[in-house]
Amino acid sequence: MHTAVPTNCTSAEDRALRESATRELLEARSRATDPGERQRLLERVAELNLEIARGIAQRFRGRGVEDDDLEQVACLGLMKAVRNYRVDDGVPFIGYAVPTIRGEVKRYFRDCSWTVRIPRRLQELQGKIAGALPQLEQELGREPTLEEIAAKVGAEVDEVTQAEGARGCFTVLSLDRPAGHGDHDLALADVIADPEDPQLHRFEATEMLSPLLTELDARDREILELRFVENWKQADIGHKLGISQMQVSRLLTRILTGLRTQLQPTGAAA
Template sequence: MTIAPVLSAADSKQRIADTTHELLVEADGVPDPRHQELLDEVVILNAPVARSIASRYRSKGVDPDDLEQVAYLGLVKAANGYRLDAATAFLSYAVPTIRGELKRYFRDCAWTVRPPRRVQEMQGSIAAAEPELIQRLGHVPTDEETAAALGTDAEEVAEATSIRGCFTTLSLDAPGSVDGGTNLLDTVADSEDGYDLVENVHTLTPAVATLGDRDKRILELRFRNGLTQEEIGHELGVSQMQVSRLLRNILEKLRSSLASTH
């Protein structure tokens, strides 16, 4: 029986790096579809790296699956954009590409309320640096400690950390009070048609007051009593055609009167 040797983490990474390079070399010399098949193998082989980078951006209000998809997109871009004549290894090119894709996603797609781009970019830098600082310091870094690590001012860090809630919105089903007896939806004011009615009446009253008695009577029969034009004609002793013309003239007068007051 042959026992396969157990590879160390370093050996495993080196083997992945060597295989990746071999795939990229082969892909460089063949056309599609084989070219793309080889690049797909590169992506699959290095997918754990993309997942690892995406995991560092969790707990920021974005679904983990979305983060992984964005990281995979960055890996795909890296596989397609890497040049064999570059002096750097593939992962040295891929890791910044994946991080850049994640930062762009947070900057452009993940904000509920959109702060200035300067603040968004600072938020991304803080999110990337914070895990290392926590591990090194043994506690959540202060604004001053984070600013020192990033080479910026504590005021900028404080401004960026204050908008972390912009990544998420509260569900309307979330508790609206401490006792949990209501949810946020219960505290949201409902639209009230009565307000619109009051405003419309207040606006129309001066215009209607300028109309003659017959015009007011026609408006009352049509819009208050709900009569048809034919029924109004019977009521006034005129034809339906005349009622239609009268209504059109009345409404035109009202529109003109309202337009002149605005």
């Protein structure tokens, strides 16, 4: 490819160019028979779309998992998308990659992360307290006070209080276990809220739609912009374009149905 392909896309044109280059590479990979060449093309596709994985990882930050771990899991999801994507399905790569990466990150939270993440200093302090308590109890013949524990481990009383308050945060509960007595038909995952991040949805919509919007003709793009960006009513759009409100409604239905069909992932992770 002679045209430089952007890896940090700031416009719909950039995303469309990246999508086109991605498809060319994937088509070349599907034709290649040499394992080394197939691996090189796979890595090139991953490099080209790394921004997508990083963007999804960024929107899951602040939920108790280290940023580096999140990005690594998102990149694994990207590699899975590259390996499993089928060019002949007719789905844009971005339409397959985004739900695949998101699914990989969600599975990581589901299977591997702690219920609560506490600072490392408190983790280490909990270890010291656990080692000091038996000795203190033996020496004092009673349960030690927070002040006595703090003096023994060389910490402030407030730190000991925080460490003791966080005790038990390392316990990982299976999301498949029953939620409680009498809830035999419900798993824990069924009763834990899973709020969706609206920023993540907007990011996904932008990434997935941009390459497709550039393929629409000028009138279709104008109709979408007037309706969903400018918030015009269908009657006003029709007046501007010299057509009836019914025609605008039919055009919108056709445009949205076409976009929805192109974005429908085949076999992607949810």
